[in-house]
Amino acid sequence: MTDQFKGIEPMVYESMINIPYSWWAGDTASRFFISLRDEKKIIATRCMTCGKTYLPPRKSCPACFTGDTEWVDVSDEGTLLSFTVARRQFASIPRELKAPVIWGLVKLDGADTALLHYLGDVKPEDVSIGMRVKAVFAEERKGTIRDISHFRPVR
Numbered sequence: 001m002t003d004q005f006k007g008i009e010p011m012v013y014e015s016m017i018n019i020p021y022s023w024w025a026g027d028t029a030s031r032f033f034i035s036l037r038d039e040k041k042i043i044a045t046r047c048m049t050c051g052k053t054y055l056p057p058r059k060s061c062p063a064c065f066t067g068d069t070e071w072v073d074v075s076d077e078g079t080l081l082s083f084t085v086a087r088r089q090f091a092s093i094p095r096e097l098k099a100p101v102i103w104g105l106v107k108l109d110g111a112d113t114a115l116l117h118y119l120g121d122v123k124p125e126d127v128s129i130g131m132r133v134k135a136v137f138a139e140e141r142k143g144t145i146r147d148i149s150h151f152r153p154v155r
Contacts (some may be wrong), residue, residue, distance in 0.1 A: 016091070028059040031071070036147040040137045042076055044111050045069040055111040076135040077154060078108035085124045094146075100124050106133055106151050120150030 025033060028045065035043045046053040047061035048068040055074055060067040083104040086093060093101050102119040104127070119127060120136065132154040141147040 026059070028057050032057050033143040033145070033147070036137075036145075037141040037143040040141070040147075042074050042108060042135065042148075043071050044074045044108075046072045052112045053110060054113050055108060055115050056113075072110065074111045075109035078106045078111070078133060078151075080119070080127070080129060080131045080133055080151075081105040081107050081114050082129060083119065083127055085127075102127055104133070104151060108135075117145070117148060118150040119152070121152035126153075 032043060035041045042055070043057065044053050044055040045057040045059075046069060047064060047066060048070060049066045050061060050064045052061065052063055053072060053074065054061070057071075058069070061069065081104075083102055086101045086103070087099055089099045093099070097118065102122070102124055103116060104119045105114040105116055107114040119133065133151040134154050136149045136152050138147050138149040
């Protein structure tokens with residue numbers, strides 16, 4: 001801290017703002033979202049150099065920095081690597097999801113990385129690391145990650 005700020009009380013203002021915005025998803029994310037929307041299919045990118053399969057897909061390999069990738073299908077089933085439970089209804093949680101909300105890191109079969117998403121059709125006390133889950137697609141799909149409504153336990 002410099003001398004000019006010594007003795008100045010920090011001020012914090014609390015507010016709620018809503019700033020609508022649009023952004024271009026890019027070629028890679030667009031192809032991923034279109035596949036979810038139009039085909040209910042989960043696709044990933046595989047690095048042709050190191051062989052790792054990335055989900056969410058990447059334009060270039062973050063491990064070996066090559067842009068030499070190919071598109072591959074991955075399963076809609078996978079393994080829950082980790083999870084957390086939000087027991088309060090935070091502003092960042094979509095209104096249609098009622099607390100408690102369970103987020104999980106899901107490694108789909110065929111991918112080397114995990115996807116963060118909601119878990120549903122399960123109580124928090126019944127969730128466990130290592131459990132098998134399956135994607136449930138939204139009835140109305142719009143080309144977003146929420147085209148996967150949630151992941152449910154494989155029964």
